[in-house]
Amino acid sequence: MSTNKKLLTIFIIFVVFDAGLLLYYFVFNSNPVISEVNTYQSIPIQKITDIAVESLDANQQIASPLGIEGQVTGPWYFEGVFPVVLLDANGKEIARTQARAQGEWTTPNFVPFKAELTFTKPETSTGIVRFMNDNPSGLAKNQKLLTCLLNFSLMRVFS
16 A cells, blocks of 8 residues: 555544544533523413413513412422523523422422512613523533513602
C-alpha cells in the first residue's frame, strides 16, 4: 500500500472517529431544551397534555391577590405542591408561590389545584405567570412549563 493511501486511510479513520465523538456528545451529553407552552388563546386552556388552568384568560387584566385554579396530573406535584411564578415583561420575578393539590395527588389522573399570588404593581404593563412541575430530580428532561400572558395595565393600586 502506498504512503498516500495509508495517509488517506488514517485520515478517514480519524474523521469517522471524530464524527462519532461529536455525535455522542450532542446526543447523550447535551441538556434537553425545556419545552414551554405559550398560551395566547382564551382560557380555560384545553388540557394541554397534563395541565389545565381554568381561572385565567389570556391577556387578562389582573389585581393582587391573584387567585388561580386548575388541574394538573399527579406527577406535576411533589409532596402535594408545585411552583408558580409571576414575572414582569422584563423577566423580573414579582411573586412566587406554591400551587397546592386539592385532593389525592399520588395518582396519574388530573388533580385540582389552587394558588394565590400576592404582589405590587410592576413597572411593565404585561407579564407572565409560569407554572412549573415540581422537579426534585433537577433533570432538565423532567421539567415541564406552562406560561400564560397577563396584563397589568389597568391594575388598580390601593393605598
